[in-house]
Amino acid sequence: MLERKKILLGITGSIAAYKAALLARELQRRGAEVRVVMTPSSIEFITPLTLATLTGHPVYSDFTENRDSGEWTNHVELGLWGDAFLIAPATAQTLSAMVTGACDNFLMAVHLSSRCPVIAAPAMDLDMYQHAATQANLEALENRGVSIIQPDSGALASGLDGKGRMAEPEAIANWLENWFQTKAPLNDKKIVITAGPTHEPIDSVRFLGNRSSGKMGFALARELQSAGADVHLIAGPVQLNDPSGVQVTRVETALEMHAEAMKAIKSADIGIATAAVSDFRAKTTSKVKWHRNEMPTAIELDENPDILYDWGKQKRDGQILVGFALETDNGIESAKSKLKRKNLNFIVLNSTADPGAGFGTDTNKISIFEQNGKSHTFDLKSKDAVAHDITQLILTHLPQ
Ligand SMILES: Cc1cc2nc3c(=O)[nH]c(=O)nc-3n(C[C@H](O)[C@H](O)[C@H](O)COP(=O)(O)O)c2cc1C
Numbered sequence: 316m317l318e319r320k321k322i323l324l325g326i327t328g329s330i331a332a333y334k335a336a337l338l339a340r341e342l343q344r345r346g347a348e349v350r351v352v353m354t355p356s357s358i359e360f361i362t363p364l365t366l367a368t369l370t371g372h373p374v375y376s377d378f379t380e381n382r383d384s385g386e387w388t389n390h391v392e393l394g395l396w397g398d399a400f401l402i403a404p405a406t407a408q409t410l411s412a413m414v415t416g417a418c419d420n421f422l423m424a425v426h427l428s429s430r431c432p433v434i435a436a437p438a439m440d441l442d443m444y445q446h447a448a449t450q451a452n453l454e455a456l457e458n459r460g461v462s463i464i465q466p467d468s469g470a471l472a473s474g475l476d477g478k479g480r481m482a483e484p485e486a487i488a489n490w491l492e493n494w495f496q497t498k499a500p501l502n503d504k505k506i507v508i509t510a511g512p513t514h515e516p517i518d519s520v521r522f523l524g525n526r527s528s529g530k531m532g533f534a535l536a537r538e539l540q541s542a543g544a545d546v547h548l549i550a551g552p553v554q555l556n557d558p559s560g561v562q563v564t565r566v567e568t569a570l571e572m573h574a575e576a577m578k579a580i581k582s583a584d585i586g587i588a589t590a591a592v593s594d595f596r597a598k599t600t601s602k603v604k605w606h607r608n609e610m611p612t613a614i615e616l617d618e619n620p621d622i623l624y625d626w627g628k629q630k631r632d633g634q635i636l637v638g639f640a641l642e643t644d645n646g647i648e649s650a651k652s653k654l655k656r657k658n659l660n661f662i663v664l665n666s667t668a669d670p671g672a673g674f675g676t677d678t679n680k681i682s683i684f685e686q687n688g689k690s691h692t693f694d695l696k697s698k699d700a701v702a703h704d705i706t707q708l709i710l711t712h713l714p715q
Pocket residue numbers: 326327328329330331354355356357405406407408409420438439440443
């Protein structure tokens with residue numbers, strides 16, 4: 316269940332830090348990719364060399380990699396890399412720093428930069444764990460959405476007996492698997508999304524294109540990735556950064572997008588076509604820029620392949636296909652006919668007639684028509700919120 320999951324493992328200065336080596340191994344054994352960040356005090360308990368050797372990746376505990384050259388480690392990139400940030404063991408000190416937002420070591424900077432869910436496995440002596448301050452910190456973190464893996468009861472390093480011992484590595488790995496399954500309902504699903512416009516060259520500088528910004532497809536990629544899916548985004552020419560944790564293939568033309576999309580759909584459970592693919596391309600193009608007097612007065616066009624139609628023709632049992640229709644009027648009939656013709660599970664209709672909807676905007680107003688005849692209309696929302704609504708509907712279409 317942890318296949319391809321990116322786990323950022325934070326280690327802090329507890330005697331239980333030696334168990335982090337076993338934990339890293341266990342997570343990797345279950346298919347996860349592990350990167351380690353350590354607090355300076357944890358280095359007293361277990362060496363970065365051990366963790367670097369086990370994970371096969373450098374371990375970070377300091378902002379600067381090489382003081383002489385001024386090289387520094389990018390805590391933001393690392394913070395954005397993980398599907399989950401697991402702090403195990405988590406000391407009383409680090410839990411307290413997480414509550415206040417302290418940023419006095421590299422691990423805490425990664426904590427503030429991370430966008431993924433944070434999970435902490437406390438480890439400390441009985442009295443430290445029971446202290447009102449620690450309990451208040453744990454409660455504050457839970458209220459903020461941090462998940463706490465409860466410590467075990469038993470013999471503690473101090474000689475005391477009671478609750479405070481970090482959960483065993485195998486139990487933490489089991490906990491993570493369950494968590495990914497319930498919190499990340501698309502955990503084992505591969506999804507391909509097309510996004511943005513295509514540019515069909517006329518000469519070396521001119522092209523046929525459209526105003527699609529790619530924002531809807533990118534919002535969906537982020538939302539589905541955070542629901543656990545393995546997302547492959549095939550994007551036309553757009554001015555958007557790669558969403559974290561998503562495989563992105565950049566293409567230019569409809570033919571390139573078609574080739575990539577047909578390859579990717581073969582192993583995908585779900586295909587979502589948000590791209591505004593040009594229906595036509597110029598029959599002949601020039602490798603150099605045409606001067607004004609060389610420009611033809613008419614450009615002959617060839618029809619481009621229809622990605623969604625071709626996806627529909629190869630649709631496997633249980634595969635889910637979602638199309639988008641952008642219409643300039645209300646377009647319901649046209650969307651419904653596409654739904655059938657292209658063998659889709661559902662189609663999302665947005666209309667440029669609605670203010671704030673369609674190309675380029677950060678908001679969208681959609682209606683959805685399902686193959687089973689059901690339809691849904693939604694208010695104007697941010698594209699992130701629209702992506703959430705679409706994801707919820709996809710969940711209802713998953714084969715049981
Ligand atoms: C031998 C030894 C064991 C320790 N074990 C723990 C522990 O299990 N839990 C804890 O909260 N602090 C423990 N501490 C105290 C922390 O190392 C100390 O609070 C440190 O500042 C934690 O910093 P960090 O959270 O940035 O790693 C221990 C200290 C020593 C010397």
